[in-house]
Amino acid sequence: MVNWVALSVFIFFFLAVTIIGFVAARWRRGDLHDIDEWGLAGRRFGTVVTWFLLGGDLYTAYTFVAVPGSVFASGALGFFAVPYTILVYPLIFVLMPKFWTVCKQRGYVTAADFVKDRFGSSSLGLAVAFTGILATLPYIALQMFGIQISLQFLGIPVNYSFLGLSLDIPLFIAFIILAAYTYTSGLRAPAMIAMVKDIMILIVVAVIIIYAPIQLGGWGAIFAKVAAHQTSVKTFHEILTPSLMLAYSTLALGSALALFLYPHSLTSTLSSNSKDVVKRNTALLPIYSLVLGLLALLGYVALALPKLPASGNAAIPTLITTLFPDWFIGFAFAAISIGALVPAAVMSIAAANLFTRNIYKEYIRPRCSMREESEVAKIASLLLKFGALLFIVFVPTGNIINFQLLGGVWMLQVLAPIFIGLYTNWFNRWAMLIGWAAGMIVGTLMAFSQFIAGTPKAVVSSAYQMPFSIGGTPVIIYAGFAALILNLVLSAVLTPLFQLIPGATGLDATSPSDYDLSRAPIEPKESPKTALG
Amino acid sequence: MVTRPQESQRSQNSGRRWLGLLLLLPFIVLLYPPFYNFKDPTFIGIPFFYWFQLLCIILTAILTAVLFLLKV
Numbered sequence: 001m002v003n004w005v006a007l008s009v010f011i012f013f014f015l016a017v018t019i020i021g022f023v024a025a026r027w028r029r030g031d032l033h034d035i036d037e038w039g040l041a042g043r044r045f046g047t048v049v050t051w052f053l054l055g056g057d058l059y060t061a062y063t064f065v066a067v068p069g070s071v072f073a074s075g076a077l078g079f080f081a082v083p084y085t086i087l088v089y090p091l092i093f094v095l096m097p098k099f100w101t102v103c104k105q106r107g108y109v110t111a112a113d114f115v116k117d118r119f120g121s122s123s124l125g126l127a128v129a130f131t132g133i134l135a136t137l138p139y140i141a142l143q144m145f146g147i148q149i150s151l152q153f154l155g156i157p158v159n160y161s162f163l164g165l166s167l168d169i170p171l172f173i174a175f176i177i178l179a180a181y182t183y184t185s186g187l188r189a190p191a192m193i194a195m196v197k198d199i200m201i202l203i204v205v206a207v208i209i210i211y212a213p214i215q216l217g218g219w220g221a222i223f224a225k226v227a228a229h230q231t232s233v234k235t236f237h238e239i240l241t242p243s244l245m246l247a248y249s250t251l252a253l254g255s256a257l258a259l260f261l262y263p264h265s266l267t268s269t270l271s272s273n274s275k276d277v278v279k280r281n282t283a284l285l286p287i288y289s290l291v292l293g294l295l296a297l298l299g300y301v302a303l304a305l306p307k308l309p310a311s312g313n314a315a316i317p318t319l320i321t322t323l324f325p326d327w328f329i330g331f332a333f334a335a336i337s338i339g340a341l342v343p344a345a346v347m348s349i350a351a352a353n354l355f356t357r358n359i360y361k362e363y364i365r366p367r368c369s370m371r372e373e374s375e376v377a378k379i380a381s382l383l384l385k386f387g388a389l390l391f392i393v394f395v396p397t398g399n400i401i402n403f404q405l406l407g408g409v410w411m412l413q414v415l416a417p418i419f420i421g422l423y424t425n426w427f428n429r430w431a432m433l434i435g436w437a438a439g440m441i442v443g444t445l446m447a448f449s450q451f452i453a454g455t456p457k458a459v460v461s462s463a464y465q466m467p468f469s470i471g472g473t474p475v476i477i478y479a480g481f482a483a484l485i486l487n488l489v490l491s492a493v494l495t496p497l498f499q500l501i502p503g504a505t506g507l508d509a510t511s512p513s514d515y516d517l518s519r520a521p522i523e524p525k526e527s528p529k530t531a532l533g
Numbered sequence: 534m535v536t537r538p539q540e541s542q543r544s545q546n547s548g549r550r551w552l553g554l555l556l557l558l559p560f561i562v563l564l565y566p567p568f569y570n571f572k573d574p575t576f577i578g579i580p581f582f583y584w585f586q587l588l589c590i591i592l593t594a595i596l597t598a599v600l601f602l603l604k605v
Contacts (some may be wrong), residue, residue, distance in 0.1 A: 223578055283597045
């Protein structure tokens with residue numbers, strides 16, 4: 001059943017945003033044939049744009065569906081997203097100004113550029129680039145899945161049969177629009193759209209968070225339902241059980257560490273115009289965390305609905321369609337879908353930068369011109385999005401979230417060369433490469449063993465139950481975190497061994513002054529106008 | 534276009550470096566769930582576990598804001 005009022009509102013906002021996406025190419029004009037301009041928007045974004053861009057990029061539409069979804073499905077454990085988004089900012093506060101400084105001074109576009117120079121190893125750079133691209137693909141797919149959920153709840157018939165394949169025409173249209181403006185406008189497009197999207201999302205969340213609990217009898221009544229639900233569902237807990245505590249804190253810490261290893265987070269960071277813009281944003285971005293935390297509680301509000309949503313993913317959409325008028329339904333789903341376009345665009349740009357700088361230029365055409373470099377990046381961004389689309393078509397949607405969680409496990413494995421690399425080049429390149437490989441394999445196996453064990457619940461499947469227990473309590477830990485510890489131990493133990501082999505130590509092309517924050521270019525005075533630009 | 538900081542500005546804030554250690558606080562508190570894994574006291578019907586962590590978002594943001602303004 002198509003909801004025409006909601007659909008019209010939805011299409012109106014979607015078209016408006018499409019126009020903005022194409023107009024963005026003219027914004028703060030730069031030569032889009034230069035990868036620095038196309039892929040980092042010339043590193044000119046001030047505090048406000050960076051806030052919108054990073055906010056739109058980190059708090060993806062899917063987050064707004066999945067976090068309440070996992071709270072709805074597993075209770076307190078799903079709330080780990082809150083300590084996760086708190087701990088991210090102290091980390092950024094310390095690490096990112098340094099990362100920004102060295103990348104600005106040495107002209108790096110990607111994290112792999114940095115790693116290659118820092119440890120004198122293009123293989124290690126390749127490992128970083130490969131990991132980033134691999135982890136980003138299912139993440140883009142997940143954004144498209146977010147759009148798909150919105151379309152389904154608007155009642156648009158999404159599946160059409162074509163040559164025996166069931167195709168999703170509205171999703172294809174959304175994909176083509178996204179691909180076209182990313183191609184022409186580069187990072188400027190998602191940055192401009194992010195401003196519209198974030199304002200829409202903030203309005204939607206504010207309305208729901210105030211209105212929904214009142215409708216359902218207040219928080220006291222809602223948590224009474226939660227307590228009752230706990231007695232009937234064994235895997236659902238209102239507060240953490242002792243065996244879930246380690247899982248909770250390792251999920252929070254592991255995810256916090258992984259977030260700024262993702263290519264799209266680093267791309268948005270590098271597009272800002274100074275290290276101070278990044279720092280200032282660590283105090284401003286938590287506004288989104290607060291929104292996310294309140295949204296997480298909406299998972300419980302969904303539990304109190306007269307008709308229980310079918311699954312975690314359906315929790316928020318069902319809440320919206322049950323409690324709100326048609327025009328607001330259209331507005332809310334438009335916000336979610338547009339919210340999916342921003343990160344999808346940034347992610348494909350970030351992965352394209354990695355491919356171009358660290359695979360194409362490094363291994364295929366070392367002497368390609370600047371123009372060729374940016375052309376390759378544009379085409380790569382198209383192919384990457386197409387790859388993500390294939391993901392949606394061929395992988396059962398329930399599994400996409402598992403691949404995305406696997407992405408987090410993978411990203412953590414490049415922590416040593418990037419984050420620790422900002423402070424020391426002590427680790428040996430080959431030792432880190434072996435640590436990385438071991439972490440990737442073990443982390444993947446741990447996570448997969450959980451998928452097979454038959455717990456398809458999003459959060460649960462990346463928490464791994466160790467084959468031993470301490471004091472009778474089973475040890476459950478985030479697979480990515482366990483793999484990271486193995487990775488770091490291996491890198492540390494093997495480094496002294498490799499140092500004994502002549503020629504095994506890479507040459508560091510950077511010098512200490514490249515990292516010196518006090519030598520970094522300071523930001524141009526931020527008038528209200530430049531803050532916006 | 535590119536301006537670099539003055540020499541005097543560069544050494545001025547080194548005395549406050551230790552304040553950066555305050556950033557460890559949220560890690561210590563949040564990564565040890567026994568500190569906050571309770572139902573009571575509730576706030577407008579929300580168990581302590583939830584509202585305390587929401588409060589931590591605000592407190593941590595204030596902490597980073599203060600450290601930024603002090604140029605730590």
